[in-house]
Amino acid sequence: MVKVVESPEGLEGQGFFATSLDKVIGLARANSIWPLPFATSCCGIEFMATMGANYDLARFGSERLSFTPRQTDLLMVMGTISKKMAPVLKQVYDQMAEPKWVLSVGACACSGGIFDTYSVLQGIDKVIPVDVYVPGCPPRPEQIIEGLMKIQELAKNESLRRRDTDEYAKMLESYNIEQAK
C-alpha cells in the first residue's frame, strides 16, 4: 500500500490546479531530499542500518545518496568531527548549492559528545550553521528518520526568499562563510 503525499490547498478544476508557488516548491523539495552522508564514525554505521531494508530511508525520498556536494540538498554529519577535519567539513558545506540544510546526527556532531578532548571539535555548529540536531550515541535509526522528517518540514514551509534575506546573510557571516552570489 503506497501512501501518496497530500496535495496543498488550492483551486481545482478540470485540467488545472492553482495554488501558490512556494507550496508546490516546498512540496517538491521536502519529498526529494538528496542527502550527503558525511559519515565519520559509529553513527555512520547506524546510518548504514537506516539505509538498509529494515528502516529504509529511501521511502522518504532520499533514495539517491550523493557523495558529491554539488548535487545534494542535505548534509548529514554523522560522527565525531575533529579539529583536523573541520576545514574539510566547511569546504564541503561551501561547495553545496542553495537551498541546503544540515542535519547533525549523534552527540559528537552536536556538541562533541563524550569526547571533551583537545582534538575534537565541540559541535559542528562551531563551523557551519545547523538546522536539526539528532542526539544519541548513536541515535537509533528511528531517531535519524525523525530528524529527516523535521528537515522535511523545514523544507516544506520555507519561504522562497529566505536564502536571499539579510538575516540569512548575517547568519552566514557570523560563521565566516562567504555566501555565493
Next chain:
Amino acid sequence: MAFINENTNNSAVCSVDQYDMLNVNITADQLIDLVDVLKNKQGFIYLTDICAAHYPEKVGAEFEVIYHLHNLIENQRVRLKVALAESDINIPTLTVHFVGANWMERETFDFYGVNFVGHPDLRRILNMDDMDYHPLRKQYALEDETRTDKNDTFFGR
C-alpha cells in the same frame, strides 16, 4: 627465559617477570644490539607494539619507551623497556628491523615527543601538523582550554 638475557648481553640487563611476561629494562644504546639478537637468533620476528609512558616524578628517567616482541614459533612474548631522560630523549629507530615500527614510532613521537634517530619520516601522525606541544605528557590537560560552551564547575574540574 632468563638465560636468554644472560646470553644476549654482556652489560647489566635487569629482567623482572610479572604477570607471566618477561620484562627487560635496558638503555637506549643497548636496544639495537638486543633487538638484533632477539630477531635474528632467538626468533622474535614479530613486533607487537611500541608505546611510551611519561613518569614526571622519576627525574632523569621521565620517559619510558616500551617495546613488545613476540616469538610466533615458540609463543614467547618479551617486553623491552628503555628509560629516557627529558633532556636527552633520543633513541635509535627500529624501522630497519621491523617495517611496521614506522607508524608506531611516529605515534609515540606525536604523543610524547620521543625522537627516534634514523627514522625516515618522523612527523606527527594523529594530531594536527601545526600542534606545538606533545599532548599525552602529564602536564597538559585533556580538554581544550579555549572551549567556551562547557562549564567546568558542573563537571568537577
Next chain:
Amino acid sequence: MSELIIKSTGQMISTETIDGDIATLNLGPTHPATHGIFQNILKVDGERILSAEPTIGYIHRAFEKLAERRPYNQITPITDRLNYCSSPINNIGWHMTVEKLAGIEVPKRVDYMRVIVMELARIADHLVCNSVIGVDTGALTGFTYMFQEREKIYELYEEICGARLTTNLGRIGGFERDFNDIFHAKLNAFLKEFPVNFDEFDRLLTRNRIFMDRVIGAGPITAERAVEYSFSGPNLRAAGLDYDVRVMNPYSSYQDFDFSIPVGKDGDTYDRFVVRQEEIRQSLSIIRQALDKMPAGDFHANVPEFYLPPKEEVYRSMESLIYHFKIVMGETTIPAGEVYYSVEGANGELGYYLVSDGGRTPYRLHFRRPCFIYYQAYPEMIVDSVLSDAILTMSSMNVIAGELDA
C-alpha cells in the same frame, strides 16, 4: 625528473618508463569509497598508481589521554568506539585486561557467555567487510541482505545490554544479567536462519566468475612482508600465516572449542574475502558448541569491589552500600602493576597495555590497534595497480577509522 621519492618510507621509484605527466590525485578524507575518513594523496600515471601518501588522524579522539581521566568501569564506553563494528570484543577484552591486573578469576559460565558474544561480534564485523567488498565491485544486493542479518545480531545485543551498536557490554567480573529466554529463542532462530541467508550471499559472490576476475590479484602481500609490517588477523591469515590469538594465547576458555583457522595463499583481496567468509562459518560453529556445552553457574565473579551488588543488598547491608557507592563514584582502586593483554579482534590482535599506579584511574593505557598497524602497508600493496584495485584493497583490509586513529 627521473626519480620519485616516496616521502614516508624513503623508497625511490624510477620514472623513466613513464610516458606523459604524473598526476596527483587526492583520494580525500571524504570519499564514498573510503569507509572512514583518511586521506591518500596518490601519484598516478594514467590509471597506474606510482605512490601513495596516507594521512590519518581525521578522527583522532584522544582515547588514551581520556582513559587516564576515567575510572576503570567508565572506560568501557570508550573502548566501544575503537572498532565500532564489533564493540563487544573491545569491551570484553578491556574487562579481561583489568581482571588480569586485579587477579580476578571468572566462572566458566562467564567465559562461555563471553565467547558467544564475541563470536557474534566477529560475524557482524565480517559481514560489514564482505558486503562492502561486494559494494565496491558493484554488487549492492549482498549489502542489503547482509545488513538484515546484522539487524538480528543487534537484537541479540539489545537483549543482553540494551544497545545496538556501541554496546558497553558486560562488567569487570562478568555480565550484568544472565542470558534470558528471549535471548535463547532469538539466538536459536538466528542459528537456524542465518546460515541459509549467508549461503545465498556466498553463492552470489564467492564462485562468481565476474567477482573472481575482478578481485583476484588486487592488492597482494606476501606472508614475510606481512609479518614485517606486524599484520594480524584475517589480513595476515589471508597472506598465509596462521596466527590467531585465540589459539596462540587462549583466553576465555577458547581452548575448549574445536575450530579451525582459515588461511589463504596470496594475500590478495579474494583471499581476504574468502578467509572472512570461512571465519563466519567457524564462528557459527563455535557459538553452537558454546550453547551446547554451557556450564551452569554464576554469570559474574564474586568481586564486590568491582561488581555492583544487588539492589536489595544495598538497601539492607552496610558493606553493600559502601561498595555500591565506591563503584558508582569510581573510587575502586586496582593494585599497581602493568600488564599487556590481547584478544583476537575482528581485525587482528587487539592489545591493551595498562599501567596502574594503584589509583582509581589508569596511569597509562595504550591500545594496540590492529588497523593502525596494518594500514601502513597500504601504499606498498597498491603500488603498480590501477585505481579501482586500490579502492578494493582499502575496503578488503577492513580499515575502521575509529580503530585507525583512536
